[in-house]
Amino acid sequence: MRVGVLTGGGDCPGLNAAIRGIVRKGVEVHGFDFVGVRDGWRGALEGAVVPLDVPAVRGILPRGGTILGSSRTNPLASEDGVGRVRETLAEHEVDALIAIGGEDTLGVAAALGGEGIRVVGVPKTIDNDVAGTDYTFGFDTAVNIATEAIDRLHTTAESHTRTLVVEVMGRHAGWIALHSGIAGGANAILIPEQPFDIDQVCAWVENRFKIRYAPIVVVAEGAVPKQGQMVVKDSSLDAFGHVRLSGIGEWLAHEIAAHTGKEARTTVLGHIQRGGTPSAFDRWLATRFGLRAIDTVKDQDFGMMVALRGTDIVRIPLTEATVGTKAVDPSLYSEFGVFFG
Amino acid sequence: MRVGVLTGGGDCPGLNAAIRGIVRKGVEVHGFDFVGVRDGWRGALEGAVVPLDVPAVRGILPRGGTILGSSRTNPLASEDGVGRVRETLAEHEVDALIAIGGEDTLGVAAALGGEGIRVVGVPKTIDNDVAGTDYTFGFDTAVNIATEAIDRLHTTAESHTRTLVVEVMGRHAGWIALHSGIAGGANAILIPEQPFDIDQVCAWVENRFKIRYAPIVVVAEGAVPKQGQMVVKDSSLDAFGHVRLSGIGEWLAHEIAAHTGKEARTTVLGHIQRGGTPSAFDRWLATRFGLRAIDTVKDQDFGMMVALRGTDIVRIPLTEATVGTKAVDPSLYSEFGVFFG
Amino acid sequence: MRVGVLTGGGDCPGLNAAIRGIVRKGVEVHGFDFVGVRDGWRGALEGAVVPLDVPAVRGILPRGGTILGSSRTNPLASEDGVGRVRETLAEHEVDALIAIGGEDTLGVAAALGGEGIRVVGVPKTIDNDVAGTDYTFGFDTAVNIATEAIDRLHTTAESHTRTLVVEVMGRHAGWIALHSGIAGGANAILIPEQPFDIDQVCAWVENRFKIRYAPIVVVAEGAVPKQGQMVVKDSSLDAFGHVRLSGIGEWLAHEIAAHTGKEARTTVLGHIQRGGTPSAFDRWLATRFGLRAIDTVKDQDFGMMVALRGTDIVRIPLTEATVGTKAVDPSLYSEFGVFFG
């Protein structure tokens, strides 16, 4: 059997570990051979396919990124996308496809599965917002990086009397903000699932100044204030005449400084959260996902995705994973209320 | 209500995070006050008790070790140990006790619970071998440290043609060895749960030399070869006349060098696995354990222990947690066979 | 003798190590006692002084920030600033002052020295731009953090076909950009000392795409393009109506994307470069500076500053250190030209 492997969406620590697990077990235990599909669904659309064997995956376990490249191309949005993917698979005699990706990539996989293409999914996203799995790989690494950054900011905040706002990734879900904020000892954590009250945030910050312990506010990029609290002006050109929208972190720092009369600064962590060597947990999870994904192909259990439940790797229908974003539950969020303010 | 808190057994990253969670929520939400019991059960036996309030737990979240000190003292082994613990609690008007520790500490807690002392347990151990919980805090940090060490050894092993043996913690269970070995790309992982065949290990090592890719063997300190493969000599004095027993890592390096005719070296990671700042995961888990432990006291649900199941924190009877060591399941271990050799 | 210690300017890893060295040797060897002056020159102006002894400096060696607080207050800009500083010193019976800081703080120290106040300087700045010393502490830590961030961005850049711009600190000097850019394998490094040609930068980036190796551009916050290449528009309000000036990193990413037709993203490292535990080098250097500074007080060699020359700590007049910013020499910069493009 010949198996194709692709990685779609934003890159994520652990992708290479998953590819390695798939190929090592596929070749050495099941006797399969492999091709790599370049740059996610783009390669499947355009016939960009590369050799993939055991020597190709030597030494990639600790490396971030993906040796196969990635893109956000959606074949369903292309004319006859499904037909073209089918052609690529036929031309390279690919019997089954393993798609490693987040909600979008897996959604495409589910749709192609519905069209009879033999596909198995592996969930990944640093945001941890794929439904059906306790965790996705990449998340633990991102949380460690964000926590280390917050640790660093503590010493600055305490040396100067200053609020520090840290904007972390999470457009739709606040997992990174919540985990890193709790791990980093933030005194306010703002997530997309729950619109925040800027007056409450400022009160928490003031409170922290009273005990001479500097305030750190962790905010997910997708968090928003309560209705009416943010007024966006017409002008969205920056000093160079480029159109731009300031992030929520900058807005917060501005508001907090205005309310408290004390300096406030923003740090936007950005892409450093998604790069570099994966944490031990992510390498472990990605490796296990890879091993189980190729077993799923072996069992011809197509249309399924591997998922973590407790300490077990299970299989669930791809359609279950793509019903919507896994959000932070309000009850989990409120558990940590004692640390705010 | 006045609550005592103690930490017993080997120190472990996350202890301070748990103490902080207990005290912050206990004081600010439940209105309790606290005393710290020094050095585990020793303080309970000897009446060594210190103040513990919110200012005392400020800034301790990222710090390894335990602000309360620890010991391996077992009050059940002392004359009238139970009576003396009861006296200490009475003298300091302690209504309930939270014991944070591994198998031994929790076993004592269970026994004292059986004697009517109001106790709640929090599991910790870097070894991850406490039954009833998916993970204990400290483990993730230890695995990250061991994995980083293995990463470092790869470059040395590849630059010289040399086998490197890494001895990690795990007297009774191979969790650290298995997780760090898989995350670090070891080509043999030896655990206490499964006696190893030294000839097989040497064959795996030879195999790695053939592909010019240096062999790394990860071994838990408690791993042992198959019956008859290790002959311990009478002489157990070292060069200075001290009685000593070489570790399994040294034995392995010696045997591998003898079999393969190529250099082999051992690195014993030792105490660096248990110290230093906790990983984000361990801070998160320890904090959640702390918050739930004090809620358990609030609910007067004594004789229970907090535990992780999937992403939930649950309560289980202390007696369940102390039925025996949580071992690595043979089926889990064999999942990774493809990476050996 | 009673010695006052203050830390001024931006916080910087190693400040606490220097304070500890001063106090340990001052008390234990020279028999001095100490007071801490709060928040740099502000405390000297306002009489904010705290006790400072050996127990106060226990455990601070690995901690970032400064236990004495810091500010950018300039006493020379206050009415009768010199007189008020003199009063504070007299009131607390301070015989000599050790001022730890960058160009501004040391400039004040030099001026006060000129007025007869007995002062010794210790240079610090993460920017490494103080004249007269090979390195300042804080710089090595900042470069390590920036290099680690660049390492992380490599994997993202290579997985997507994308330019990544990293904006690092350095308003007047490009030391952090140059060191971290070389250590991180950047293919363009832009520094304040040398206006860059945006067309040249875009050509370098294109070149990197040709070899399928993703471009990383490291830019100091103070770098500027050649005359005429940047047109700043009237509008400097952001989407929320706040006045703002986009950083050079954002401008670069926009220009590069426009020229190359391929995505470009910016990461602004910001405050994480100045916080957290100091590197071993910075702890070593700060400790040695501290020990020598208190010896300089002992020798009554006032008006001097400690400095690093090769592996030696020497004393130089404070006035030498404050003649101007230590810039990156064009010949050093051009040494690395082979790596650009």
Next chain:
Amino acid sequence: MRVGVLTGGGDCPGLNAAIRGIVRKGVEVHGFDFVGVRDGWRGALEGAVVPLDVPAVRGILPRGGTILGSSRTNPLASEDGVGRVRETLAEHEVDALIAIGGEDTLGVAAALGGEGIRVVGVPKTIDNDVAGTDYTFGFDTAVNIATEAIDRLHTTAESHTRTLVVEVMGRHAGWIALHSGIAGGANAILIPEQPFDIDQVCAWVENRFKIRYAPIVVVAEGAVPKQGQMVVKDSSLDAFGHVRLSGIGEWLAHEIAAHTGKEARTTVLGHIQRGGTPSAFDRWLATRFGLRAIDTVKDQDFGMMVALRGTDIVRIPLTEATVGTKAVDPSLYSEFGVFFG
């Protein structure tokens, strides 16, 4: 011109960065081409030579170890070693050789230079004991690793009342011990250059227990007690019948435990000190050494070695670098006496 490059002795972070600097500038600026000599002088003896060009050095900057392999082979100890090296160079039309290594490798280079072979040296050693250069690359990385380990041990030492002995590399010189011990806040540092008094060490340890602050003793592997303090017994077989000599760290822990009546443990850092990704400083230094080494070849300035003096890279005769080990100066060592005890 065709240039050969070899790396000899123990591997060391920064070797690949140096190789990359040599090849990038050699090819792109000077128009040279290159061959890699495998495994240090062994390859030169046995004619083991591999291609080395710009693509071969892409991506190796952050990688520890050496892509050329290393060994401790000494050609001067082989029959007609010089002749065989000359033959290898002639056969592969190598006009000049760059030898990267420590005292031994550079000593061979000096000798071959004396025989008319055109050779340029680059010093490396994690031990920092090569004469003539302020620092060698690899040292900063090793010190950072050792310091991080000491940081981790602090929390363990403080949680249990226990002495922790850390044995670091340094057979002939105490640079790693001194730098990491000072950076890590050790309360005793023992180096080969100065025989220690075990009674003094025990007194320092006792002192630390009195202030309830746990003792950390850092010892270089080559440190020895004063004459008569260590009695080595006949028996040097371990429990498995292998001949062995316990390290100095183990001996110290045994003695300290015996004297103080409190537990003492040893951690031997071993090979993790020499592996893994180089620090920013080491990448910077190794890159600069590489660039200057190939310029030295271009200038036909053979028999020379590059060296660091302050912030400058200079050239010195190879014979100067090999006059003997660069030891820690007693006056430098005694600067830190205030921290002991």
